[in-house]
Amino acid sequence: MATTPTKSKNPIPNRERIKMPRQHMPEQPPLVRAQQFTEVNLGYSAELAQQEALRCIECAKPTCTETCPVGVKVKEFVQLIVEGNFLGAAAKIREDNVLPAITGRVCPQEDHCEGGCLLKKKGESLGIGYLERFVADYEQQHFDTKNIVKAPPTGKKVAIVGSGPSGLTAAGDLVQKGHQVHVFEALHEVGGVLTYGIPEFRLPKKIIREQVDYMRAMGVEFETDVVVGRTVTIDELLEEEGYDAVFIGTGAGLPQFMGIPGEHLNGVYSANEFLTRINLMHAYEFPKYDEPMVDFRGKNVAVIGGGNTALDAIRSALRLGAGKAYVLYRRSEAEMPARIEEVKHAKQEGIEFQVLAAPIEFLSDGKGWLSGARCQKMELGEPDASGRRRPVPIAGSEYEVPLSVAVIAIGTSANPIVQSTTPGLNTNKRGYIQADETTQRTSRKGVFAGGDIVTGSATVILAMGAGRRAAKGIDEYLKSGQW
Amino acid sequence: MFKIIHAQFIAPGIKRFILEAPRIARKQRPGQFVILRVNQTGERIPLTIERSDPEKGTVNLVVQSMGKTTHLLNSLETGDSILDVVGPLGKPSEIAKFGTVVVMGGGVGTAMAYPTAAALKRAGNRVITILGGRNKDLVLLEREMREVSDTVFVTTDDGSYADKGLVTDKLRQLIENGTRIDLVLAVGPIPMMRAVAEMTRKERIRTIVSLNPIMIDGTGMCGGCRVLIEGKSEFACVDGPEFDAHRVDFAVLVQRNSMYRDAEKRSMDDYKRELEAKKAAVKTEAETACVLEGK
Ligand SMILES: Cc1cc2nc3c(=O)[nH]c(=O)nc-3n(C[C@H](O)[C@H](O)[C@H](O)COP(=O)(O)OP(=O)(O)OC[C@H]3O[C@@H](n4cnc5c(N)ncnc54)[C@H](O)[C@@H]3O)c2cc1C
Ligand code: FES
Numbered sequence: 001m002a003t004t005p006t007k008s009k010n011p012i013p014n015r016e017r018i019k020m021p022r023q024h025m026p027e028q029p030p031l032v033r034a035q036q037f038t039e040v041n042l043g044y045s046a047e048l049a050q051q052e053a054l055r056c057i058e059c060a061k062p063t064c065t066e067t068c069p070v071g072v073k074v075k076e077f078v079q080l081i082v083e084g085n086f087l088g089a090a091a092k093i094r095e096d097n098v099l100p101a102i103t104g105r106v107c108p109q110e111d112h113c114e115g116g117c118l119l120k121k122k123g124e125s126l127g128i129g130y131l132e133r134f135v136a137d138y139e140q141q142h143f144d145t146k147n148i149v150k151a152p153p154t155g156k157k158v159a160i161v162g163s164g165p166s167g168l169t170a171a172g173d174l175v176q177k178g179h180q181v182h183v184f185e186a187l188h189e190v191g192g193v194l195t196y197g198i199p200e201f202r203l204p205k206k207i208i209r210e211q212v213d214y215m216r217a218m219g220v221e222f223e224t225d226v227v228v229g230r231t232v233t234i235d236e237l238l239e240e241e242g243y244d245a246v247f248i249g250t251g252a253g254l255p256q257f258m259g260i261p262g263e264h265l266n267g268v269y270s271a272n273e274f275l276t277r278i279n280l281m282h283a284y285e286f287p288k289y290d291e292p293m294v295d296f297r298g299k300n301v302a303v304i305g306g307g308n309t310a311l312d313a314i315r316s317a318l319r320l321g322a323g324k325a326y327v328l329y330r331r332s333e334a335e336m337p338a339r340i341e342e343v344k345h346a347k348q349e350g351i352e353f354q355v356l357a358a359p360i361e362f363l364s365d366g367k368g369w370l371s372g373a374r375c376q377k378m379e380l381g382e383p384d385a386s387g388r389r390r391p392v393p394i395a396g397s398e399y400e401v402p403l404s405v406a407v408i409a410i411g412t413s414a415n416p417i418v419q420s421t422t423p424g425l426n427t428n429k430r431g432y433i434q435a436d437e438t439t440q441r442t443s444r445k446g447v448f449a450g451g452d453i454v455t456g457s458a459t460v461i462l463a464m465g466a467g468r469r470a471a472k473g474i475d476e477y478l479k480s481g482q483w
Numbered sequence: 484m485f486k487i488i489h490a491q492f493i494a495p496g497i498k499r500f501i502l503e504a505p506r507i508a509r510k511q512r513p514g515q516f517v518i519l520r521v522n523q524t525g526e527r528i529p530l531t532i533e534r535s536d537p538e539k540g541t542v543n544l545v546v547q548s549m550g551k552t553t554h555l556l557n558s559l560e561t562g563d564s565i566l567d568v569v570g571p572l573g574k575p576s577e578i579a580k581f582g583t584v585v586v587m588g589g590g591v592g593t594a595m596a597y598p599t600a601a602a603l604k605r606a607g608n609r610v611i612t613i614l615g616g617r618n619k620d621l622v623l624l625e626r627e628m629r630e631v632s633d634t635v636f637v638t639t640d641d642g643s644y645a646d647k648g649l650v651t652d653k654l655r656q657l658i659e660n661g662t663r664i665d666l667v668l669a670v671g672p673i674p675m676m677r678a679v680a681e682m683t684r685k686e687r688i689r690t691i692v693s694l695n696p697i698m699i700d701g702t703g704m705c706g707g708c709r710v711l712i713e714g715k716s717e718f719a720c721v722d723g724p725e726f727d728a729h730r731v732d733f734a735v736l737v738q739r740n741s742m743y744r745d746a747e748k749r750s751m752d753d754y755k756r757e758l759e760a761k762k763a764a765v766k767t768e769a770e771t772a773c774v775l776e777g778k
Contacts, residue, residue, distance in 0.1 A: 186700070
């Protein structure tokens with residue numbers, strides 16, 4: 001469909017727009033929010049959003065769209081905000097991104113759209129993430145699921161394994177194409193990392209529930225408490241349950257430990273366990289919820305790692321009443337993979353960053369509980385395979401930190417359950433599923449895969465991109481029958 | 484929702500549930516378990532599957548009241564439902580022809596050892612079973628075990644039934660009598676499994692135990708169930724629950740299982756108080772009714 005370029009409704013000349021300051025995101029004061037799990041960012045008002053949208057200089061070749069992994073038409077949706085057509089803006093985003101309320105909150109915008117924004121060269125980039133969040137929330141408040149138009153049924157059935165962002169995106173796209181979609185999830189709640197990993201103060205569970213309800217209204221079926229590979233195998237889904245295709249989006253959920261002495265002590269957690277207790281099991285609401293957590297009040301807590309997971313864990317510990325909360329990271333702050341906003345928020349809340357340091361032993365109080373960590377200082381050497389400078393231990397730099405709880409957030413790897421129970425499904429050396437980069441096809445006919453289970457831990461938006469490509473690949477396969 | 488087709492106490496504080504769970508029933512193998520959550524605010528706990536009926540689509544669980552969750556579970560009746568049940572989880576027991584196998588069950592551990600004992604018998608092994616309990620009531624599944632064993636010995640700690648003593652006393656006798664034992668499977672309280680391991684280590688008898696650490700997901704995702712196996716961390720929910728007893732660090736298992744003792748006690752106390760308050764309310768209601776009716 002050819003679109004005639006509409007004339008900009010923005011009355012401000014470009015040279016003035018460049019000078020306009022970025023609108024700040026209203027947020028809870030640090031000392032208040034550090035006591036509770038409610039969302040830190042409060043969201044733009046319509047006025048703030050329109051004010052911010054006016055800053056867009058409407059590039060002829062928008063690099064923001066080029067740097068977005070799913071190619072959201074940023075310039076166009078921002079112009080719709082300028083015009084006050086917020087539902088139109090949401091619909092524009094939805095053409096490329098089915099979970100805008102989520103990506104608006106957790107996407108590393110600085111690496112994608114905002115990193116590509118030309119305004120950044122002159123000062124601060126456009127608040128694209130904040131704007132996306134605003135229109136998504138506006139749509140949620142004003143949208144009626146009665147308006148959902150369902151596609152005519154194709155009679156084909158697709159099974160989605162795992163309900164993280166890759167699975168949800170694939171499910172949403174496939175149901176829109178008229179296929180019958182059934183999502184299997186191992187846990188008792190859907191959402192993947194969005195539900196069990198990312199805490200309430202960054203991504204309220206309500207947002208995920210609303211997105212899932214929206215999908216239910218479109219016709220997607222969800223079945224929780226099914227561990228594919230154990231409860232039912234991929235082959236059984238294809239041969240006995242009549243599915244025409246399967247998408248595997250099981251994530252990279254296996255926690256890595258450090259392999260240092262003392263890791264089995266009480267008080268040493270993997271970030272996955274720690275965050276699952278809090279988010280999925282509501283341990284922060286003990287004793288209203290039964291899942292217990294060790295008592296954090298007044299205690300020293302450290303997280304090991306520098307990613308979003310590490311910051312989510314330590315900020316949760318703070319909210320549970322930790323006296324002192326540390327981040328121990330073996331490289332420098334510049335190499336931290338966490339979103340910039342999270343690092344900023346963590347510092348405001350009083351989290352202490354000990355960079356260029358790593359524990360080499362967890363110490364016991366003699367009764368089986370953690371009492372501290374022996375750490376080693378690091379300096380940066382030559383860049384490694386990831387392109388980041390490698391941390392090198394400094395001889396004789398050992399020191400001890402007294403600790404009651406340590407949370408290990410140094411990364412995750414592939415969960416082998418599906419791979420080991422699906423004959424003929426090829427994996428790489430590290431156990432991740434091999435899939436074609438455009439169609440997401442695996443080595444097994446009718447089986448597609450995407451998200452962290454293919455790439456290793458990445459991001460929400462990359463997982464969504466894979467889910468979208470898979471939906472396209474599956475749709476083509478179902479129509480042509482060709483493999 | 485998983486419907487309870489039948490629920491019945493089989494001993495004081497020990498209840499058997501027959502659950503409608505067709506997917507799990509179809510796939511279950513001896514040695515595997517489920518993780519369940521009773522209601523919205525409940526915790527997730529692992530329970531071994533005693534047996535399943537793939538045709539009827541049911542699985543049996545045997546539950547001993549210990550903390551809040553198991554008490555809550557055991558208050559459920561036929562016709563009630565359990566919110567979430569996921570499984571079958573864990574590696575199935577290794578079933579082969581070993582020769583002579585001694586199966587040892589302590590308390591509810593017997594329910595977990597039962598399906599494996601039956602499978603070992605079907606695989607052509609000579610099965611010697613040793614059942615133990617603190618007292619007569621806590622010796623479980625004796626009749627079922629007799630059906631799948633060549634010989635059954637029973638011990639009670641207090642001597643209220645069969646031989647007074649511990650299951651390990653019986654095992655020692657067997658060893659001292661020169662009985663050739665190719666494999667021991669021990670399922671029960673940690674001190675019992677640990678004692679068995681110590682005894683068979685000296686004799687170099689291969690010994691398998693089924694471990695019960697704290698779990699959440701049961702799929703290898705959280706690492707909370709890690710146990711120390713010859714100095715290396717393994718995840719009981721995916722690498723186990725059965726392990727070579729001689730490689731298990733039981734001290735670490737005991738230590739990790741005590742991690743939430745205070746919180747567990749608090750949950751249990753709150754629960755008891757809640758129950759008493761309910762009872763009291765029912766009583767006052769009944770009394771008020773009596774007064775109103777002029778009785
Ligand atoms: C704490 C934390 C914070 C993060 N923060 C950010 C952030 O701010 N921004 C960002 O972009 N990214 C972030 N990430 C990364 C991002 O969440 C992941 O890259 C993304 O969720 C991957 O999506 P996925 O669909 O591949 O898998 P997942 O989200 O991992 O979902 C996989 C799902 O599959 C289920 N599953 C697994 N095995 C089976 C099975 N055998 N049968 C049935 N179901 C199964 C799992 O239970 C899970 O629900 C964070 C990750 C973590 C852990
Ligand atoms: S229970 Fe979570 S990894 Fe085993």
